[in-house]
Amino acid sequence: MTAKFFDRLSNDLTQLLENGVNFDVTIEIGEAPNSQIFKVHSYILQSRCPYFKKKFNEIPFNDDHVKVLKISDISVKLFNVIVKYVYGGIISLEKLENFIIFDLLIASNELELDELVEYLQTHLVNNNASWLRLNFSRIYQKSYQVKNFKIIQNFCNDIIAKHPNTIFESENFLTLPEDALISIIKQDDLQLDEGKVWEYVIQWGKAKNTTLPTNIEEWTSDNFITLKQTLKQCLPHVRYFSFSHEDVLDKLFPYQQILEPKQWFEIITKFMTPNRSISSIILPPRKILTKVLPPRNTTFPSQIITDEHALEISSWIDKKGSPYIESNPYEFELLVRGSRDGFDIKTIYEICDKVSNTVIILKVEGTGEILGGYNPTEWDKSKIGWMSAQDSFTFSLKTENLKNSILSRTRTNVDFFERIKEIGYYLIESWFSFGYTLVLLNNLKTSKNCYCRKDKSYEKPIRSAEFLSSMHKPPSSNKSTFNVEEYEIFKVSKRK
Structure with missing residues (x-):
């Protein structure tokens, strides 16, 4: 013994x-x-x-x-x-904050303490998964910059497989390391159709070669060779035989020159005569979930926006580079809903008086647009005129007709007099405004007086040019004015 x-x-x-x-x-x-x-x-x-x-x-x-x-x-x-x-x-981690534990993981890896590296990864994944999701962009990028983080890489890849837009639609996608992109497109359960996977791979490859012509009809053979060389490690992992017939024609055909001639011939052969044998390796189709998750969590108190929208708004409040994933650090408490409480601006003032940190969500009648804004200041029915709110922002949320959400923050490079025009209050005239980028007037459902226009206080318009007003208070007959099908206002506060 x-x-x-x-x-x-x-x-x-x-x-x-x-x-x-x-x-x-x-x-x-x-x-x-x-x-x-x-x-x-x-x-x-x-x-x-x-x-x-x-x-x-x-x-x-x-x-x-x-x-x-x-x-x-x-x-x-x-x-x-x-x-x-x-x-x-x-080692004792109880008194260490999560970001310290992650920094400890990086330091342990630099010192080649493999046992500790594995333990810290396992600890974060098993005990602090919500924190990893909330800081997803930084964690994911770092996991591929630093080697040996396989446990965290697998954790992140699992999230991306289920929620691919997390990375493909993020501002960091085009700077993704090659091995990270390959690890994603190799996944059998990536929830994207193959035509979309191909589009993202091409987009990533083009970003690595900024001298390529924008119009593919202007490309030379050398241009295709350049792209082919850039993507040579990625191309074998695309599942060409899972493309729809339309995607073969619309997406694959324009870039056929980056494929080997025999491979392209066999792709066409297989789609024209499915039963004919070929020598190319046919990767299995991806395991797309047959049961689609409901777009809105039934516990979330909105009839307009989804959990994904709420996560995006929360990330904007915290000035994050990419949207939060799954675990929202904020609670959204419904204060006002038009169909329940009424559509008059005066109703909003009465209910929200003295309440700060609110988000207003508007569903535009006829267009399906979802517009809104975040107001960190207190609603005050006694105020008249403009006030500064540097952390406020306006937005147009992603819908079927809008590929990516539009975020418009307050400008920092404008003079004082423009700065104080960031939030406008005027109960007597039934008026509330985020500068002129989003102006709400009278009865939101019937008066057709709401409008958006270019504004010096905010970075960009939140509607397309055809729907922007060129004047102050356009008449209701103007194309730029709109009614609201439904609206909601939420009090937003940090979860305890």
Whole structure:
């Protein structure tokens, strides 16, 4: 029988670290004046950490028989956790915030502590999945910039498979590393039809070659060769035999030159004579879910927007680069609904008086547009005129007719007099306004006085040019004015 006394061993080695007896290495962590010197023992660090084994072999002893090392890209707080793990094999994460744990993961990887890297990934995925989703863009990009994060990569890829727009429609898609893109399009359960996968692959490849002509009819053979070379690692993972007949003609045919001639011939052969045998490898079709999830969570209190819309609005409130995923950090409390409470602007003032941090959502009659805005200031029925609200924004949400949502924040490079025109209150005239980018007047359902126009206080219009007004208070007969089919106002607050 073998007895193991690891607790005592761990405690004794930890005491050796704290006492610093017989140390032969000093490690300066961080930048002065906040740096800290750690007195450590080369034999312990070399036996436990491949990084230090290589480093100490490169550094000679000084006259005091001590090796001196400086590490500036790891904080004192992180290294203190790491060095205690190295000596005692113990780590406690209870008092560490999630972003610190993630930074600890990155530092552990730099020091080649594979056991700790695997443990921290598993901990984050099993215990802090909601935090990973809320910070998805940063986590995903970092997981492919830093090697060995396979557990987190698999976690992220699973989210992307179920919600592909999370990455394909994000502003970071075109800068995605090649191996990340390949890992996505290799997935059997990616919830996209193959024609759409092909479009994204082509879009990514073009972004890597900005000199390619915009109009494909102007492309030369060299242009196609350039794109083919860029995509040579991606092309084998596209499932060409899962394309619809229309997509073969409309999407694949224009780029046939980036495929091998024999491959293109066999794709056409298979679609014309499905039973004929070919030599090309036929990848299996993707496992598209047959049961479509309902577009709106029944617990979400809106009859206009979906959970996906709410997540996007929440990300805008927090000024995130990409939308939140699944776990919304905000609660949306319904205050007003037109069909329930009435459509007159005066009704809104009465119900929302003294309430701040509200989102108004409007479904435009006839067009299906979903317009709205976020107002961080208090509704006040006694106010008349304009006021500044620098964190306010307006938007047009993604619908069947609008591929991507439009976000319009307040401008920062305008003079003071334009800045104070960001939110307008005027109960007496039944008027509320986000600058002139979204103006609400009178009865939203019947008066046809609401309109949008270009505005100096906000970055961009939220409607297409044909529906923008060129004047202040256009008549109801004007094409730019609109009625509202339904509207809702929510109080938005952080979840506890």
